[in-house]
Amino acid sequence: MVSLQLTDLGAAYRGHKVFAEISTPALQGGQLVALLGPNGAGKSTLFRRIFGLLSGPGQIRIEGATAARPIAYMPQDNGARPVLSVYESILLARMQGRRLKVLPEDHAEVERVLNLLSITHLRGHNVGDLSGGQRQMVNAAQALAQQPQILLMDEPTSALDLSRQIDLMSLLHRLTREQGLLIIVAMHDLGHALRFADAAMVVNRGRMVACGPTHGVVTANLLREVFEVEARVEPCSKGTPQLVVEGRAAQPA
């Protein structure tokens, strides 16, 4: 099983330190980890640092990787409008660094992720013509088609309607269980984190403030200190923990 461990990781962007001394225990495959934090906390930069797009101090240790490129990274949608069909754009993500010839297994993989995400009907659509939510599903498909063992996803549900959000999060949760993937999802919806994530990492002002099982991390204290809201976590009638937000926390004088 793959694992990922960060030790004293730091990164700077355009000369400004974005985060420093980020350390985690070895995050094991087979779990869904929520990366939480307010806007500008450094979540996207942390993903870029882990994926190798930024340099900086600290260590990233990956063990148990069997794929040549074990990590895939799904950034937030950038709104590019290429003249490419959905099918081609997913194939394109898979074919990077490979020969020009497309093999039968490449087609099979594209078709598999189209089916997984229930977007086979979009196969022939032009990426530039899709809605924001559809594009987000295609972005997820591009990441999955690379068959990673570790998947970093930056707000993959931000443009999806509620049912699609639940579908995608359920799928990701299932993939961790069935395929032993380690999936780290940056998200703002703490309800989804409580419902789907096995563990949570919380960054605030460039520091890791908590990392551990989600229910132990997402507490009233943390919500007040990091997100500046008064809220509590309660089990719903089905026993699933849910967030009850009461309002903004009082600002310190």
Added chain:
Amino acid sequence: MAGRDFYRALVIRRQLILVALAAALVLSLCTDLALGPARYSLSEVVTALLRPGSVDERVRVILWEIRMPVALMAMTVGASLSIAGMQMQTILNNPLASPFTLGISAGAGFGAALALAFGVALFPFAIEYVIPVNAFLMAMLTSLAIYGLSLRRGVSSETIVLLGIALVFIFNALMSLIQFFASQQAVAAVVFWTMGSLTKATWPKLWISLAVLALSVPLLTRRGWALTAMRLGDAKAESIGVKLRSLRLEVLVIVSLLASISVSFVGTIGFVGLVGPHIARMLLGEDQRFLLPGAALAGALILSVGSVLSKMIIPGTVIPIGIITSIVGIPFFLYLILSRRGASW
């Protein structure tokens, strides 16, 4: 399997479009060879091409020695400029990028004007090639300036295109200055050079252009997946493993060479490097395995047809091709964009 079938249909459609473009190009080449002060039928041209020994010596000389270098130069330069424009649009992610809009053609024009007006040789060897060598050096210098700017942090592709446009104006002003001080004959020569003309084509120039094109195509083809991915945007391309910085440098060097060599031999031909790629993209999409040959064929076809028209419009006079491509091509391009035959960017 539905996906595979869908993809196969897509590939076959694109292959057919490429074959159609190639067929149109062959037809255009034969027509180009047939036209001139002495007119030949297409069957005579085909016979002379396939069995040169079987035709009259005079016909053979006219077709092979006089018209062939010009006709092939039109195709080679068209393909080179179109590929250069297409890759500039790709690496800068900007539909306005082309050798013309980035100032490379204007730089070449300035280099040529220095030689034509004052006999200044920027490279004091190969004097018989002083005009193309000057043009080439200035074109490469312009490319280097653009590349130097692109290395600076926080410089967007829009900024680079704006710099290119600024360079066009600077070089145009310098050209005007040269013309102001130059003799009347020199002014005429500079003006004629900047119109772009295939009549300067010779076999050695053709071989040089062809060699650069033949070396560039496989190098760019090898990067097909990565270049296609660049159209997904920088962040997305990086996230699927494209090394943006090194790829941009590699491609910019290749396309600068392609564009510089072309304009240094035939002068300023502005239209093909901008429009050839867009026509190919409308027909074939972004996949560079098809777009690259498509852009080459579209560019070659535009200049080849331009060459034909340049001889047909006023019989006995060869109008400079740069004028023809702009006058005939731009309305056609506008029609394509406005009729929305397909998404173009």
